[in-house]
Amino acid sequence: MAYNKKVIDHYENPRNVGSFESSEKNVGTGLVGAPSCGDVMKLQIKVDSQGLIIDAKFKTFGCGSAIASSSLVTEKIKGKTLQEAGSIRNSDIANELDLPPVKRHCSVLAEDAIRAAIRDYQEKIAK
Amino acid sequence: MAKNLIYLDYQATTPCDPRVLEKMIPYLCEKYGNPHSRNHAFGWDAESAVESARQQVAKIINAESKEIIFTSGATESNNLALKGAAEFYGDKKKHIITCVTEHKCVLDTCRHLEQKGFSVTYLPVHKNGLIDLETLKEAFTEETLLVSIMAVNNEIGVIQPLREIGALCRERNVFFHTDAAQAVGKIPLDVNEMNIDLLSISAHKMYGPMGIGALYVRRNPRVRLKAQINGGGQERGMRSGTLSPALCVGLGEACVLSQEKMSQESARIRYYAHLFCKKIMEALPEVYLNGDKDSRVPGNLNLSFAHVEGEGLMMAIKNLCVSSGSACTSASLEPSYVLRALGVSEELAHTSLRIGIGRFTKKEEIELAADQIITAVNKLRDMSPLWEMAQAGIDVSSIDWASH
Numbered sequence: 001m002a003y004n005k006k007v008i009d010h011y012e013n014p015r016n017v018g019s020f021e022s023s024e025k026n027v028g029t030g031l032v033g034a035p036s037c038g039d040v041m042k043l044q045i046k047v048d049s050q051g052l053i054i055d056a057k058f059k060t061f062g063c064g065s066a067i068a069s070s071s072l073v074t075e076k077i078k079g080k081t082l083q084e085a086g087s088i089r090n091s092d093i094a095n096e097l098d099l100p101p102v103k104r105h106c107s108v109l110a111e112d113a114i115r116a117a118i119r120d121y122q123e124k125i126a127k
Numbered sequence: 128m129a130k131n132l133i134y135l136d137y138q139a140t141t142p143c144d145p146r147v148l149e150k151m152i153p154y155l156c157e158k159y160g161n162p163h164s165r166n167h168a169f170g171w172d173a174e175s176a177v178e179s180a181r182q183q184v185a186k187i188i189n190a191e192s193k194e195i196i197f198t199s200g201a202t203e204s205n206n207l208a209l210k211g212a213a214e215f216y217g218d219k220k221k222h223i224i225t226c227v228t229e230h231k232c233v234l235d236t237c238r239h240l241e242q243k244g245f246s247v248t249y250l251p252v253h254k255n256g257l258i259d260l261e262t263l264k265e266a267f268t269e270e271t272l273l274v275s276i277m278a279v280n281n282e283i284g285v286i287q288p289l290r291e292i293g294a295l296c297r298e299r300n301v302f303f304h305t306d307a308a309q310a311v312g313k314i315p316l317d318v319n320e321m322n323i324d325l326l327s328i329s330a331h332k333m334y335g336p337m338g339i340g341a342l343y344v345r346r347n348p349r350v351r352l353k354a355q356i357n358g359g360g361q362e363r364g365m366r367s368g369t370l371s372p373a374l375c376v377g378l379g380e381a382c383v384l385s386q387e388k389m390s391q392e393s394a395r396i397r398y399y400a401h402l403f404c405k406k407i408m409e410a411l412p413e414v415y416l417n418g419d420k421d422s423r424v425p426g427n428l429n430l431s432f433a434h435v436e437g438e439g440l441m442m443a444i445k446n447l448c449v450s451s452g453s454a455c456t457s458a459s460l461e462p463s464y465v466l467r468a469l470g471v472s473e474e475l476a477h478t479s480l481r482i483g484i485g486r487f488t489k490k491e492e493i494e495l496a497a498d499q500i501i502t503a504v505n506k507l508r509d510m511s512p513l514w515e516m517a518q519a520g521i522d523v524s525s526i527d528w529a530s531h
Contacts, residue, residue: 003442008442011439011442011443014510017509017510019515031512031526032529033528033529034528034529035473035474035477035513035523035528036472036473036474036477036528037473037477038436038438038462038473038477039436040511040512040513040528041512042512042515059510059511059512059515060510060511060512061434061435061436061439061511061512061513061514062436062439063436063438063439063442064438064439064442066436066439067439067510
């Protein structure tokens with residue numbers, strides 16, 4: 001199966017790979033997927049006092065489409081408010097990367113990762 | 128095709144040896160007769176080519192040429208062996224024993240026979256991929272017609288104890304069929320010493336052309352099969368249809384070449400596999416060889432690279448043509464059933480690559496491939512949350528993952 005150009009670009013030059021210290025108060029961490037299913041995504045967001053996502057990082061265990069989906073997501077959410085980021089849908093990611101049906105679950109996972117990171121951040125703040 | 132490709136997928140298929148092709152060509156253009164035409168020279172020429180190919184095929188497994196039936200490949204041979212025997216003897220004996228790591232064409236044929244009223248025992252395998260002979264002994268019943276156990280596994284390369292299985296079957300008057308697609312030409316096979324009654328062969332796994340294979344059918348004690356393809360009664364009535372002399376000659380020549388050079392070739396491939404493994408294991412921690420380390424063909428290395436997903440890895444080494452147990456591309460998204468049967472965790476099954484080394488593999492290619500895999504695994508581990516957790520001492524299996 002040949003990959004879409006954008007997938008290859010994100011796979012070969014992944015944006016924002018890495019980790020933030022997850023104990024920091026302004027960091028939200030989302031860890032989704034399962035090793036037994038062949039993909040795990042860790043997405044972290046850094047949020048400023050205005051509720052803007054000022055930075056994002058990811059690490060992903062998975063196929064090229066999973067890595068590309070998470071890389072794309074870090075680009076998309078940077079500079080967005082939590083609400084804006086939370087409204088990103090898997091179909092936006094899948095369409096942008098032109099994922100074939102068998103790979104759409106990668107984009108679903110990426111959407112889950114955004115929500116999980118936001119939720120983690122909000123829970124921290126509420127404490 | 129892209130340049131700089133390194134082919135390391137010899138279990139999927141092998142290139143046709145140029146010496147094989149050379150022998151085939153005359154039977155496509157000049158000597159184009161139908162081998163079943165009995166009344167002119169074109170037919171006689173073609174027939175004699177087919178018959179000498181049949182002898183060459185017989186020789187590599189120490190059989191008689193009359194015991195070789197040409198087919199379209201190992202899938203057809205396996206279908207003919209299992210369905211043919213089941214339909215011929217099915218009113219007396221209705222039980223078949225096979226193994227969970229068999230090729231899909233054996234497993235699917237067994238499922239088909241189950242629907243037709245046969246009972247099938249699927250033997251489990253040990254962690255090393257080999258069946259347990261005691262479990263096999265216990266599986267025999269008065270009703271057992273046939274045991275079908277592959278010689279060499281296509282995914283992990285392990286060699287099943289054929290001689291022992293053959294002896295157990297013969298003592299009980301049960302037929303022994305083996306799918307030897309990955310074994311012929313790679314390990315010595317002797318149908319008499321091993322008490323094999325039916326044996327499937329594929330040409331394109333042994334440097335012959337695609338589209339032809341053979342089934343060995345023992346004549347003494349005789350095994351009878353119900354034909355699955357009806358017609359002019361060719362191949363002792365067991366497989367009708369005009370034979371392709373070119374393809375038959377190709378399979379025959381592939382057998383001759385493999386038999387001649389088997390021990391040398393095997394030693395060279397073993398050396399390359401050793402080089403490859405050494406390089407990988409020295410550079411990378413947490414790499415595991417799947418399948419028994421001794422009872423295996425040297426040209427098959429199935430390795431799990433912990434915390435790196437196989438398909439993602441393949442994308443990073445895109446000029447290396449290998450195969451992954453991850454099967455993330457398949458519609459099912461299930462990891463390899465063979466690795467799962469070995470008790471390899473689903474997680475590790477997703478991280479496996481099958482590296483196939485063969486006749487035309489060069490030493491430089493092996494070294495280059497190892498280097499590229501090492502670079503890719505390091506890059507992907509740096510990107511892997513599982514690797515990060517493992518390095519931090521977090522037990523990945525202790526996390527309550529949500530499956531999706």
